[in-house]
Amino acid sequence: METVYKQYNIRLSIDSRFEQVRLLSGALRGIGKELELSDDKLGQLELMMVEAVNNVIEHAYEMQGGNDVRVRVEYNPEVVHLIISDSGRTMPDELHSEVKDMPDPEGLPEGGWGMGLIHLLADSIRYSNDAKGNHLHVSKQLA
Template sequence: MDMQYQEYNIRLSIDSRLEQVRVLSGALRGIGQELSLSAEQLGQLELMMVEAVNNVIEHAYQMQGGNDVQVRVEYSPQEVHLVISDRGHTMPDELHSTARDMPNPEDLPEGGWGMGLIHLLADSIRYSSDAKGNHLHVSKQLV
């Protein structure tokens, strides 16, 4: 079967330590190469994932190791969908609103660029919390 027509659902998990984000990033690069994503598509996906996972570690888990951060990569020929999940503190509403503009730097807390970058790069964003934790869904169109 030609890989262009297969769909994938890949799950990755790391401990909530910043030094593990680089390993996760390498795994996503490997997945992207296997799926023949362009360098630009892969770079954007990697930046969105790294920013989201860093936010989870820094804010949801307050830099405490020993917590699970999960990333699910769903691929179809039309889009790549990332789901970043945690069981930490929920994200404030204003950070995951539907605004697509880069926030005013003066309005941002220290290190608050992550969600602004994600909003600029993603084609869709959705955040939810349920009994299983918090879930940030970001999608990038491929066509």
């Protein structure tokens, strides 16, 4: 008998403070357990999400707490979609519309890897904004 998978959809929200990001990771790990994801795949998903949320806190909200960071997770056994939303400053086009080179390791960079990592780990990336704010959509195939 063919198995029919239900599409799942979870909405999470944290305050724009780094201390709260681990709560999102915990929720994502719960989803990973349900999907029986490998540690490797789950680690990649978590890194994508954390880098995206860190970017929101640091750049969209300029490190100001008291703002909403929203993460919607839609998933089925084939693919996980993460939609990270904020109501802060919009990301410059060049950061999301093209694959961003990693900083040169020999220059001993102390940051600037976030979007580059997301581009390397995600199967697709889309950034949009509307009246509700900015939305970074990233997807990862599981199969």
